Amino acid sequence: MSEEIRETQQQPQEQTPPPAQETFKPRPPGQRVTMKELLEAGVHFGHQKERWNPKMKKFIFTERNGIHIIDLQQTLQYFEKAYDYIADLVANGGKVLFVCTKKQGQDIVKEEAERCGMFYVNKRWLGGTLTNFQTIRKSVFKLKMLKKMEEEGVFDQLPKKEAVKLRRKKEKLEKYIGGIENMNRLPDALFIVDIVREENAVREARKAGIPIVALVDTNADPDLVDIPIPANDDAIRAIRLLTSRIADAVLEGKMRREAVKLAEGEEADFIPEEE
Structure with a gap:
């Protein structure tokens, strides 16, 4: 079977929508x-x-x-x-x-x-x-630390080569574990x-x-x-x-x-x- 083409929908950007839980009707x-x-x-x-x-x-x-x-x-x-x-x-x-x-x-x-x-x-x-959740949590901790460093401007104070390396590390972690970053158990x-x-x-x-x-x-x-x-x-x-x-x-x-x-x-x- 051929894959179907996803329809694109334009959504207004100027307004922040209410949380899904508030608008959801079972x-x-x-x-x-x-x-x-x-x-x-x-x-x-x-x-x-x-x-x-x-x-x-x-x-x-x-x-x-x-x-x-x-x-x-x-x-x-x-x-x-x-x-x-x-x-x-x-x-x-x-x-x-x-x-x-x-x-x-x-x-x-x-x-x-x-x-x-x-x-x-x-x-x-x-x-x-x-099955090895604690090891995954260590990677999550690294991601959170890198995000905090970026937010606080630490990357900007580092040599360019080192900053690029850390940003790539953060992006890679975000790509693979960003969806479970807040999964504490x-x-x-x-x-x-x-x-x-x-x-x-x-x-x-x-x-x-x-x-x-x-x-x-x-x-x-x-x-x-x-x-x-x-x-x-x-x-x-x-x-x-x-x-x-x-x-x-x-x-x-x-x-x-x-x-x-x-x-x-x-x-x-x-x-x-x-x-």
Whole structure:
């Protein structure tokens, strides 16, 4: 299947938009994503039948012109399950790491993770991100130190050659770990686009006992993840649609968490003091 061309949208620059959490309005169950949206985004297109994984048989509706067609009724069913899981997780204080290093999904994952205030890996999965977390944190510490040095003008006081070297180091660290810079502990779940490509992330998450929600195409093994969402994981529109709705689940979870905090605070105001 050929990659789809992302549509460019111009957004006004003069005004700062309100935080996503303030403008987000949860969709009711059954409307979080629709069959029409899935069809329009090409979520039903799998890989060529020669590339299939037999474990995906239960998710395949038919075969058309040598291409497996995914059963979108099951996509809807598993998406709802994934949405509820992520929303409940975040409502209880959980954190989600979004992962997609394939070119057509890199910007989408970054945008959606930032929109919902979660973490992301979108360039390259560094070995040990989950299984050797303390070493990764050391690299994060280096990044923060370099950013602070740049902000305070330290680079400008150094010899040009040394300053260039440090700036390149900062840019490289920012490229690979910028999305997990503020991830001070292991995430409570991963959302992955393309588990075949992200096999290292899948392996580390399983080893660390971290649940995985993922878009699973017809060439993948759904048994490797906790909640598979059978879907085209190559088309830009498909990736954007489902990733954005998982980000919505995060935002809904945050809203529920804030509502509970507010309610608990209001109750505390009415508790009479003991005499």
